[in-house]
Amino acid sequence: MNCNNAVKWVIGGVMVTSSFTSYAEIVFNGFASLRATAADSDGGAPPFPTLHGDGDVSFSDESLFALQARADLSEGLSATVQMIAEGQDDFEVEARWAYVSYEINPQHTVSMGRFANPSFYQSEYQNVGYTHNFGRLPKAVYAGFDFTTIEGISLDSNFVFGEYALSTKLLYGSWRGTTYLAATQQDESFGFKDEISVRLELTKGWWTVYGGFFIVEIEGGSVDTNAILGNAQQAIALAQSQGASAAQVKAFEDAVTWDGKNGLYGYTGFHIDYDRVILDFEYADYGVEDSSDGFNQVWYTAFGYRVFDDTIVTLHHEKFLQDNKDLDFLNGVDQPTLKATGIAIRNSLALREFDGIGLSVRYDFHPNAALKFQYVAGEDTRPSVGDYSIWSAGVDLIF
Amino acid sequence: MKAIILAGFMGLSYSSWAVDVVVHPSNTVALDKSQIEQIFLGKLKTFTGSDKAVPVSQSETSTASEEFYSKVIGRNPTQLKAYWSKLLFTGKGQPPKKLASDEEVLKTVAADPSIIGYVSSGSADGSVRVVASF
DSSP, rough: OHHHHHHHHHHHHHHHHHTTTTOOEEEEEEEEEEEEEEEEEEESSSSSTSSEEEEEEEEEOOOEEEEEEEEOOOOTEEEEEEEEEGGGGGOOEEEEHHHHEEEEEEEEEEEEEEEEOOSSSSOOOOOOOSSSSSSSSOOOTTTOGGEEEEEEEEEEEEETTTEEEEEOOOOOOEEEEEETTTTTEEEOOOOOOEEEEEEEEEEEEEEEEEEEEEEEEEEEIIIIIIIIIIGGGHHHHHHTTTTTHHHHHHHHHHHOOOOOOOHHHHHEEEEEETTEEEEEEEEEEEEETTTSOEEEEEEEEEEEEEEEETTTEEEEEEEEOOOOOOOOOGTOOOHHHHHHHHHHHHHHHOOEEEEEEEEEEEEEETTTTTEEEEEEEESSTTTEEOOOOOEEEEEEEEE | OOHHHHHHHHHHHHHHOEEEEOOOOOOOOEEEEEEEHHHHHHSSEETTEEEEEEEEOTTTTTTTHHHHHHIIIOHHHHHHHHHHHHHHTTTTTOEEEESSHHHHHHHHHHTTTTEEEEETTTTTOSEHHHHHHH
């Protein structure tokens, strides 16, 4: 699906239906985060690409505004547009989501257009700061991937078995965009084709367990041409001068590139909210199969305590690891220089690992707004970062 | 005598704190606390698996709401807002429509068999059926 056409189609639909009030009721809702953030690191580089690393206070790095318009067309049909303006993008307004939904029956709703990609448990509402108790969702899992939106079709379902409630989501779609690579210190283009995504969430009273995965075919883009093959040209020339055949070079290129290979993303975890205690754990494992991309193992654990009805203190630990030991993707590469280059590329892409410990305080000073403070400190394996710390204070609100 | 007066006040206080869950008189469904919770959290969307169930609520500062969300849902208004924000901003659900008073809930429920609401104990009249009390 052409995403621009899909967005225009849904926006047009909402605008047209707003002209015929006898057919549609438009409901506007929104959310916003206004946050001052100061990040610092021993190496001077920002610990995360969306932040500055110079220790100065920024009022734009983590601030955003969003407005959602939903036109109820009756008989189960609705059109939704969510416009978002993020400080890190100079508050340029973007139609982040635009989709049409049809409620087949009370249990099943099908949606089509551009909407959230449920990469991880809270990915669909990770921008709505009011929904969680952190100043910032743990970056180890919620790294700010650009593929948090996707164009396609999804089916949301709800089932109730006695006191148990099960919600599921099936999705098929595609995405083209960029991803930040620590190896090149910049965004590189790539894409997802034929994504198939499944998620399950089981709830009973105060506890929830969940899990999900998605499989995609990767379109390599500049990740392949710049970050991987672009940096390997000298090594390839050296290997050829040592007698490497065209077939050996092709085997090397096939081994290290991402294009046409399967991207696998999976996550699982639990959420407990019992009396004054809130516990969260989420673990995710993802990467590009049989390629130079090592699989990432990431997780966070959080313990929250409701000190008062309007005040929650949360302590969390997060960890981001990359597997650079599995070298099976180079089994078909037998030329020593090319094999060593493949290992170097893997190590380069897996350069970044980090952990962090954070303390967040949420104070609901208003029925629709929460004041939050957070301090996170940790260590990043990149020499340009090293030990880092992030302070933030701000307000998350819904309206 | 003092004991009788005290007991009377306690009974009055207890009565004013209670809440009744009401449906249309033609709706013969039997609901337990868990099912009512699931309906008001948007998880259970039908009565007995077929007829659509549409919950309506009241202002979060009303006595009926405070009692209902404390005794049945087990969450405070902030928790509920955070919960519904997740559904609202992912297109998975809309929070129950808020009505202004017990009277408006009774009028709305009496007019539509798919509606389920709650009112302060003692407010319900013959136009609705009380399906549970808490």
